Amino acid sequence: MKKVRKAILPVAGMGTRFLPATKAQPKEMLPIYDTPAIQFIVEDAVEAGIEEIIIVTGRNKRAIEDHFDSNFELEYSLEQKGKTEELKLVKSISDMASFAYVRQPEPLGDGHAILCAAAMIAEDEPVVILFGDDLVFNKDGKNAVQQLIETYEETGDPVVLLEAVRPEDTSKYGIVDLEMINSERGVIKNFVEKPAPDKAPSNLAAVGKYLITPELIRYLKKTKPGADGEIRLANAFMEYLADDKSIQGRILEGSRYDTGDKTGFLKATLHVASERGGEEARTAIKEFGQ
Numbered sequence: 001m002k003k004v005r006k007a008i009l010p011v012a013g014m015g016t017r018f019l020p021a022t023k024a025q026p027k028e029m030l031p032i033y034d035t036p037a038i039q040f041i042v043e044d045a046v047e048a049g050i051e052e053i054i055i056v057t058g059r060n061k062r063a064i065e066d067h068f069d070s071n072f073e074l075e076y077s078l079e080q081k082g083k084t085e086e087l088k089l090v091k092s093i094s095d096m097a098s099f100a101y102v103r104q105p106e107p108l109g110d111g112h113a114i115l116c117a118a119a120m121i122a123e124d125e126p127v128v129i130l131f132g133d134d135l136v137f138n139k140d141g142k143n144a145v146q147q148l149i150e151t152y153e154e155t156g157d158p159v160v161l162l163e164a165v166r167p168e169d170t171s172k173y174g175i176v177d178l179e180m181i182n183s184e185r186g187v188i189k190n191f192v193e194k195p196a197p198d199k200a201p202s203n204l205a206a207v208g209k210y211l212i213t214p215e216l217i218r219y220l221k222k223t224k225p226g227a228d229g230e231i232r233l234a235n236a237f238m239e240y241l242a243d244d245k246s247i248q249g250r251i252l253e254g255s256r257y258d259t260g261d262k263t264g265f266l267k268a269t270l271h272v273a274s275e276r277g278g279e280e281a282r283t284a285i286k287e288f289g290q
């Protein structure tokens with residue numbers, strides 16, 4: 001089985017749920033306490049053994065490229081001032097992995113964004129897909145990308161990371177019908193895009209982290225745009241299942257936050273602040289809660 005070496009991060013969406021903050025800057029660069037959201041996603045990928053990060057960008061996303069690039073002036077100035085800790089921190093970001101960028105000329109859907117990067121993936125190569133919004137924290141356990149890769153290595157199938165959501169929230173997600181194989185994973189029997197609670201086959205939702213195989217990419221290439229003109233990864237999954245091919249669902253371990261949503265972003269910030277901010281931050285959070 002081919003080692004999973006690459007991850008595609010499609011971040012060319014409009015970020016309409018986070019206006020006005022995202023009018024002129026990418027939502028993926030908004031800091032979760034002290035670190036841009038996208039850096040957490042890249043760190044998980046690197047920790048899971050991914051060597052090449054392919055970021056699909058669009059308008060207003062320049063800051064992402066600068067963040068993962070080296071910054072000569074800043075490094076020089078930190079060196080001159082003897083700020084060695086800060087220098088190490090800044091350098092470690094650009095040294096994490098090899099970064100490549102592809103531009104999606106128009107926001108024609110998440111599936112279209114992935115296809116913009118397809119030329120950088122070999123014909124026989126599996127690839128991890130990480131959307132920009134969902135952060136998973138699983139201190140001392142396997143991170144979300146490790147969970148995806150583990151299930152892929154066990155089965156050889158595409159993998160969708162799943163989380164049980166509140167029944168009233170099914171209409172925000174792709175929802176699956178899952179036949180459990182063990183406590184961690186199951187085989188997906190059906191995938192329904194954003195069903196109303198009474199139409200949902202379960203409350204297990206796809207959370208923006210996937211592992212796709214060369215065969216699934218071939219399906220994506222054939223997927224037609226929907227009525228809104230967008231090509232979606234979810235439709236490729238549906239067509240794959242319709243041909244009786246198997247996709248695994250992995251139940252995620254850890255706490256997940258949708259940082260594309262204002263409350264989810266706030267919760268993620270509080271999570272990281274309480275872990276990194278020490279007593280002072282924890283007291284501030286408590287005081288606020290009273």
Ligand code: UTP
Nearest residue numbers: 010011012013014015016017107108109113132
């Ligand atoms: P979302 O559906 O969450 O859309 O995209 P969005 O535009 O980012 O956010 P809102 O809903 O308008 O606030 C899922 C993922 O696919 C990317 C997004 O950047 C996100 O990571 N995407 C979506 C693209 O790269 N291109 C697209 O055309 C659409």
